[in-house]
Amino acid sequence: ETGVTQTPRHLVMGMTNKKSLKCEQHLGHNAMYWYKQSAKKPLELMFVYSLEERVENNSVPSRFSPECPNSSHLFLHLHTLQPEDSALYLCASSRGQGPYEQYFGPGTRLTVT
Amino acid sequence: GNSVTQMEGPVTLSEEAFLTINCTYTATGYPSLFWYVQYPGEGLQLLLKATKADDKGSNKGFEATYRKETTSFHLEKGSVQVSDSAVYFCALSDLGGGADGLTFGKGTHLIIQP
Numbered sequence: 001e002t003g004v005t006q007t008p009r010h011l012v013m014g015m016t017n018k019k020s021l022k023c024e025q026h027l028g029h030n031a032m033y034w035y036k037q038s039a040k041k042p043l044e045l046m047f048v049y050s051l052e053e054r055v056e057n058n059s060v061p062s063r064f065s066p067e068c069p070n071s072s073h074l075f076l077h078l079h080t081l082q083p084e085d086s087a088l089y090l091c092a093s094s095r096g097q098g099p100y101e102q103y104f105g106p107g108t109r110l111t112v113t
Numbered sequence: 114g115n116s117v118t119q120m121e122g123p124v125t126l127s128e129e130a131f132l133t134i135n136c137t138y139t140a141t142g143y144p145s146l147f148w149y150v151q152y153p154g155e156g157l158q159l160l161l162k163a164t165k166a167d168d169k170g171s172n173k174g175f176e177a178t179y180r181k182e183t184t185s186f187h188l189e190k191g192s193v194q195v196s197d198s199a200v201y202f203c204a205l206s207d208l209g210g211g212a213d214g215l216t217f218g219k220g221t222h223l224i225i226q227p
Contacts, residue, residue: 004156033214042117043202045214056214090156099145099164099206102215104156 003027004105006091012111013081021076021108023091029103030096032074034066037088037107049074050097081112115140119203119218126193127226134188134221136177136203144205146170146179146186147215151200160188160201198225 004025013019025032034046048056049068063085065077074091088109092102119136126132138144145164149157161170166181175190186203200222204215 006156035214040219042219043215043217048214092157101147101159101162103159104149106154106156 003103004093006105006108010109014113018079021089023074023105025072025093027093029093030071031094033092034076035090037090083112086110086112115207115216117203117205117216117218120221121219123222123224125224128195129192132190132193134201136186138184138205140205140207142207144207147204148177148188149202193225195225195227198223
């Protein structure tokens, strides 16, 4: 399944670094999402974009900064992260806002040292 | 708010056993319901879905029926295989709830032994 791709697949960064995660969808969808998956916790919705506009921000710390330059691409810019931010970050897309199924990328495994 | 509750496991079964993973939900509106599966090292894949009461979603031998009266969407399979070992997530999407992402349960780790 190559409908949603994410790069890099693995990332190790120090707390003072700045890095970016990239997501690309090839499904012609209009909505894109960032989720955080930590051990022993439910998936947490971080950001929602619909037609390139942010429609939801679930109280995510400002050290996470999303960017959606077009409907196919989504970035998550990271700076001054904390060790507790280590997790699997998943990107997803869907046909639009509403009760549509979402298609997920393979995720970026982030480790903050 | 919306929430999904599912058994966390791990659930360990022998090959060819019958599988049930329970899922119940609370929602402010009239949700669509989903089961996703996550194999090791991969993202989530949609397994099946149901959009209204009494709908049955099915795929790859798995089934789940949308039960509005019991607010449940239990996942079943008649005969599991080793390749079914994965983490299974129940989720809902509630148009009336105002959120556009999915609300997930914590996931159930399924282990199938030969």
